[in-house]
Amino acid sequence: MTVIRISQNKSGVEDYLENGKKTGRTQHRGQFDVRVPLLGNLQAFKETNSYVQKHKKKWKDCYWHITISLPWEYHKVPQGILREMTHEVLEFYFHLYKKEQISAYAEIHYPKQQTSVDSKTGERKQRLPHVHLIVNKLNLWTGNQLRILPYKKEVARAFQIFLDDNHGFKTHHYQNKQDKLVLPSPDESDMIVEQYKHWHRQNTPIEMRKQKYAPKNFLVRPEWLLDSKQDEKRKNTRWAVSTDQALQNWNMHNQETNDDFSFSSVNALRQRLIDMQMLIEYKLLIEYFNKEVNLATVLAEAENQFGLNRDVFEISKFKKGVTVLLDKRTNHTYSAMGMAYEYLHMSVIQSLKWLKRMAPELEIEDDLIIEGEELGLQM
Amino acid sequence: MLENLEVKNKCGIVTEEGSTGCLTRATIHVNAKETGNNIRKTRVVSFRVTNEQYEGIQTMCTDGFGEKLVTIAEYARHSTLAQRVTKISENPLDRYRVAVAGEMATGITSIVQMMDELIDITSEKFSIVDLMEVVKHLEAIQNKTELLLRPISAELSKEAIQ
Numbered sequence: 001m002t003v004i005r006i007s008q009n010k011s012g013v014e015d016y017l018e019n020g021k022k023t024g025r026t027q028h029r030g031q032f033d034v035r036v037p038l039l040g041n042l043q044a045f046k047e048t049n050s051y052v053q054k055h056k057k058k059w060k061d062c063y064w065h066i067t068i069s070l071p072w073e074y075h076k077v078p079q080g081i082l083r084e085m086t087h088e089v090l091e092f093y094f095h096l097y098k099k100e101q102i103s104a105y106a107e108i109h110y111p112k113q114q115t116s117v118d119s120k121t122g123e124r125k126q127r128l129p130h131v132h133l134i135v136n137k138l139n140l141w142t143g144n145q146l147r148i149l150p151y152k153k154e155v156a157r158a159f160q161i162f163l164d165d166n167h168g169f170k171t172h173h174y175q176n177k178q179d180k181l182v183l184p185s186p187d188e189s190d191m192i193v194e195q196y197k198h199w200h201r202q203n204t205p206i207e208m209r210k211q212k213y214a215p216k217n218f219l220v221r222p223e224w225l226l227d228s229k230q231d232e233k234r235k236n237t238r239w240a241v242s243t244d245q246a247l248q249n250w251n252m253h254n255q256e257t258n259d260d261f262s263f264s265s266v267n268a269l270r271q272r273l274i275d276m277q278m279l280i281e282y283k284l285l286i287e288y289f290n291k292e293v294n295l296a297t298v299l300a301e302a303e304n305q306f307g308l309n310r311d312v313f314e315i316s317k318f319k320k321g322v323t324v325l326l327d328k329r330t331n332h333t334y335s336a337m338g339m340a341y342e343y344l345h346m347s348v349i350q351s352l353k354w355l356k357r358m359a360p361e362l363e364i365e366d367d368l369i370i371e372g373e374e375l376g377l378q379m
Numbered sequence: 380m381l382e383n384l385e386v387k388n389k390c391g392i393v394t395e396e397g398s399t400g401c402l403t404r405a406t407i408h409v410n411a412k413e414t415g416n417n418i419r420k421t422r423v424v425s426f427r428v429t430n431e432q433y434e435g436i437q438t439m440c441t442d443g444f445g446e447k448l449v450t451i452a453e454y455a456r457h458s459t460l461a462q463r464v465t466k467i468s469e470n471p472l473d474r475y476r477v478a479v480a481g482e483m484a485t486g487i488t489s490i491v492q493m494m495d496e497l498i499d500i501t502s503e504k505f506s507i508v509d510l511m512e513v514v515k516h517l518e519a520i521q522n523k524t525e526l527l528l529r530p531i532s533a534e535l536s537k538e539a540i541q
Contacts, residue, residue: 041484041521047528048477055473080499083492103481140478144446264484265491266517272498273514277507 001171002163003069004089004156008061011053013134014046017107032113034345036271038083038131039090040105041264048103048136056145062137064148066093069130073330074169076342077129079268081167082108086131088166092159093149094135095197096204102146103136107263110345115307126309147204155196158189165189271347278348289355290335295325297358298336306344424459442471476527483524487517 015021020029029035052062068089070077086106094102111127118125137145149155164171165186184192279286295315302308316333318324324333334343340351428436440454441447449457494510 039488041480041487041524043525043528044477044480044484048481051473051477078499080495083495087492099485100482102485103477105484138474138477140474140481142446143442143474264521265488266514266521269491269494270511270514270518272495273507273510276498 001071001169002085002160002167003067004160005067006093006151007065008063008137009065010060010062011049013063013065013132014042014049017042017132017134027113032111032116032127033109034112035263036079036108036110036268037263037265038079038106038108038268039086039133039265040103042105042107043263045103045105045134045136048138048140052136052138056138059137059145064093064135064137066133066135067130068133069128070169072126072128075129076330076332077167079108079272082129082131085163085167086133088163089133090135092193092197094146095149096147096201097139101139101141103138103140104133105263106131106133112345113307114302114344115309124307124309149197149200152196155192158184158192161186161189162193275341275348282348282352285352286337289352289359290337291322293336293355293359295323295336298339298355299325301354301358302339302344308344480524480528483520487521490517 012021017035018029020027020032049062052059056062066089068082068085090099090102090104108129108131110129114127115124116127117123135146139146161171161184163169299308299310299313299315303310312328313325314328315323316326318333322335324335325339326333336355337351340346340354341348344351346354436451436454440449440451490513494513498505498510
């Protein structure tokens with residue numbers, strides 16, 4: 001059951017993704033979510049957005065904000081599936097365009113804080129991993145506004161059925177037996193989606209006189225040559241001063257906004273490779289932690305620090321008398337390391353440090369766990 | 380009230396088929412009565428132009444890609460009130476930069492996706508260090524892309540002088 005929500009707005013999504021700012025929330029994003037970039041580059045998206053805000057003042061909204069989420073039983077779905085789904089959603093809504101024409105960015109939010117309190121009912125609820133996909137309205141090639149596939153209930157439902165079938169998820173529409181009689185099969189859903197896309201293509205006016213941006217149009221512009229009439233020395237001095245100033249401004253801007261780290265899919269891949277290498281490097285230590293760390297302490301600490309609902313877990317015996325944590329909702333089992341790395345979405349290094357804090361009696365030397373860069377992994 | 384005026388502005392351009400040939404009339408609402416902070420436009424200025432002149436004005440209201448930047452009424456109002464010929468343009472270099480940065484981000488995402496799939500399929504039959512080298516190059520490209528988005532000298536002079 002894939003749930004897709006779409007909204008549109010003029011500004012604020014970058015701040016929401018980076019800082020988690022939203023009405024009624026005081027925590028910072030870093031406190032309650034682990035962000036994993038999935039598609040595109042946030043900096044490039046920001047620049048496109050500021051371009052639109054500057055040059056397209058008449059546009060009511062600047063971007064679409066699409067969220068994709070799955071129910072709890074699929075919370076362990078691999079990143080690759082989420083990426084594939086994100087591409088499918090992008091392709092579905094913006095089927096009129098090539099992906100190079102679109103400025104889009106997506107990231108997964110894995111819950112660090114496991115539960116949140118429902119503001120209406122006061123009930124404590126399990127938070128779920130979800131994807132934020134943001135698409136700027138600017139067609140990068142023509143400068144016009146992109147045309148999203150218009151909403152139609154039957155088509156949206158068909159697309160949902162198609163997505164679920166494609167990735168082996170149960171479709172909630174089929175859970176209602178009465179509906180099952182009239183709902184389209186996955187193959188029929190695919191056909192409905194394609195027919196609607198065809199209709200949309202037929203009824204969208206061809207963009208006449210539009211062409212891909214042409215560098216010639218602006219590389220030689222008479223007004224750019226005005227400076228040549230000025231005294232060369234003066235011009236060079238002014239240029240040098242202004243360039244220095246601009247670089248300073250740019251650096252300050254970067255420091256203020258998002259440090260020296262830019263969010264993009266490359267960062268997620270790098271982290272994945274580092275974690276893979278760390279799992280090999282620290283295999284023995286991980287086995288040691290899994291054997292020695294008290295799982296009751298792990299649960300208690302996870303509850304204190306990350307709002308984990310302890311009631312849904314129990315400590316049970318696994319093969320050869322090894323104890324594990326059993327999630328009673330899904331029957332998934334977790335070792336101490338599995339709880340930190342898989343369930344709480346920490347990196348391998350963070351997981352090891354977290355477990356080490358929980359078992360000071362294990363006498364592990366402080367410098368045993370070292371960062372990836374010291375292993376020659378980070379550049 | 381403001382909404383009505385805006386609609387009227389958009390619809391205020393009428394093309395007529397006359398006996399003396401095809402003439403185009405642009406009807407513009409120029410208003411200068413202030414109500415608090417709002418400016419109420421209550422007076423109408425209309426003038427006739429030939430087809431060629433109309434097309435010329437239309438061209439001035441669009442960019443090189445044929446996209447409408449302002450309405451003809453707004454263009455005429457601004458040109459008249461500013462007492463000089465108005466040139467409406469987007470900054471094409473700005474768009475070129477965001478377009479190139481966007482395309483490069485898309486390209487990098489495709490490479491990352493392929494590498495991710497490769498890791499999924501081949502399991503442990505690859506060298507992590509080799510893949511890290513590729514990541515290093517991708518990050519270098521990404522950093523260069525971000526350099527592309529830095530303010531350019533034309534903007535810099537303004538900022539620096541200010």
